[in-house]
Amino acid sequence: MVNDMDNIAGTLQQSLIQIITSVLTVIGVFILMLTISWKLTIIALVTIPLSILVVAFVAPTSQRLFGRQQAALGKINDQVEETYAAHTIVRTFNKEEDEEKEFNRRNHQYYQSAWKAQFFSSLMMPMMIFIRNVGYLVVAVVGAIQVIHGQITLGNVQAFLQYTNQFSQPIAQIANLSNTIQQTIASAERIFEVLDEPEMDDKIKETPVLAGKNLPKVEFKDIQFSYTDEPLIQDFNLKAPRDKMVAIVGPTSAGKTTIINLLERFYDPQGGHVYLDGQDIGSMTRDDLRKHIAIVLQDTWLFTGTIFENIKYGNENASDEEVYHAAKMARADAFIRELPDGYQTVPDESASNISQGQRQLLTIARAFLADPEILILDEATSSVDTRTEVLIQEAMNALQQERTSFVVAHRLSTIRKADQIVVVNHGKIIETGNHESLMNQKGFYAALYNSQFAGN
CATH class of the missing domain: 3.40.50.300 (P-loop containing nucleotide triphosphate hydrolases)
Incomplete structure (x- = not known):
């Protein structure tokens, strides 16, 4: 639970600021792109649904794997804390080797969960870079055709290509942050399992007071x-x-x-x-x-x-x-x-x-x-x-x-x-x-x- 709180705190302190900055950058660059060419802007926007598809494909699996990772980490921490607090009992009963074996078993479970979660989430960035490059290439080809037909100047195409990079980069950063976000969501789910437990019933019963003398306390x-x-x-x-x-x-x-x-x-x-x-x-x-x-x-x-x-x-x-x-x-x-x-x-x-x-x-x-x-x-x-x-x-x-x-x-x-x-x-x-x-x-x-x- 402590690790889960640390994950959420880290996301709120760092990742949240980066997300806000990226969103503002995307909005500003989008407006500048529209001032140059609305046709090329539409082409550039095609990369957004493709990025969303990638996130939709990777995020659920990544979130599930990160959930397993956090659960495994919690079990390791429980054993370490318990063994440390009861180290005298562990030594008295010669259980050091048993505790080491149990730690190795839980550590292996954590390793299996962690590498799968990290590997699957690491697919995000290469796929986003590929989509960005494809979008850049399509904009360059269409822009070159428009220059040949005199529909746009070469300087504007060059400027637009620069904006295309600036437009896609924050999107890629947000997608890359999905690793951290998915891990944070997994942590939040574990915490909210506790917070969402129903509270004790605070309803006041309307029961008549017993009458009589010499009532027991x-x-x-x-x-x-x-x-x-x-x-x-x-x-x-x-x-x-x-x-x-x-x-x-x-x-x-x-x-x-x-x-x-x-x-x-x-x-x-x-x-x-x-x-x-x-x-x-x-x-x-x-x-x-x-x-x-x-x-x-x-x-x-x-x-x-x-x-x-x-x-x-x-x-x-x-x-x-x-x-x-x-x-x-x-x-x-x-x-x-x-x-x-x-x-x-x-x-x-x-x-x-x-x-x-x-x-x-x-x-x-x-x-x-x-x-x-x-x-x-x-x-x-x-x-x-x-x-x-x-x-x-x-x-x-x-x-x-x-x-x-x-x-x-x-x-x-x-x-x-x-x-x-x-x-x-x-x-x-x-x-x-x-x-x-x-x-x-x-x-x-x-x-x-x-x-x-x-x-x-």
Whole structure:
């Protein structure tokens, strides 16, 4: 995709200017030719439809071949980027030779696509030169005949022949640029495949607000959802009370993260409703909905900029003191001040100059600053050591105070204090309760919990 953008940028910066210049030259020379002889001008114009025929013959095939070339180049770049980023894994598993073979295979595919595209497009210029010379010859012969009959002077014929060259040269240049243009079109098609993907439906549903007292903060009601034709979530019902912690647990691919995606409206359910304070979230814009929610993910992400700017991302209107307070509440202030530049430290591209746990604390500080009504913690401690997990858990416990929170966790020790634990499997709730009641049931949750501590 980057190569495609570069191709389009290059065409707009260079080729477009040359095309405009050539068009203006053709128009100016055409007017001068008419002032000398309209008959010879008509003869000279015959080369235009011939040129168009050549372009019409070469361009479609050239465009198709350039499309294959760009696709092959994209695959090479993907592998190079992937191998470079994961070079440690590649070396650890002795896959250097395999990666080289795969690169050679993809490079050969690129070579096959590229030489065909370049060869076919290179036919354009010789054919255009041939047409230009034929036109020049015909004008010279007809002009000589007219001179013999006294219909035109020799000087005018000589001048007209010069104009004929100037007239055909820009046309040949435009045709020759078709190589670049076809490559650009191929790049544009690949980009527009992404841009033309349908946007998410922004229609606001007209759903009546639920009436009554003591409504849950969030309610999932009769939810039906699937990514494919295979049903994932069926008849899902869940009520999350205000200012309570709801933990969602279950095996891999049980639908835990999908439930969070539905609450954030990254997807809309095919059936049922999700209510926030009794209002269907489908009747709210996504912007309005997400103002109520903050999320801390397993995969932390820090943007380019200082640590201070990364925390302030949660609330651009926050004061400096509010940023520092959020860092203290997230248990991040101490390690930040120990860094050489403190809050002005700029994490490198992979944020390797701070640990994974420290990165997680920064994302928690960001959520603190957002001050949400609803907090989502999705596997937030799954990739840190036990000591750091305790620190993060303290920060998350502080963050959850007086908020409705959803916690998705594989480490069941982190959700023992949850007010409500929802056990999900195959998109359905199979058990619900707190830790003690679920352990007493000796069901799915108890087996899952005991399996994690069987060696202790």
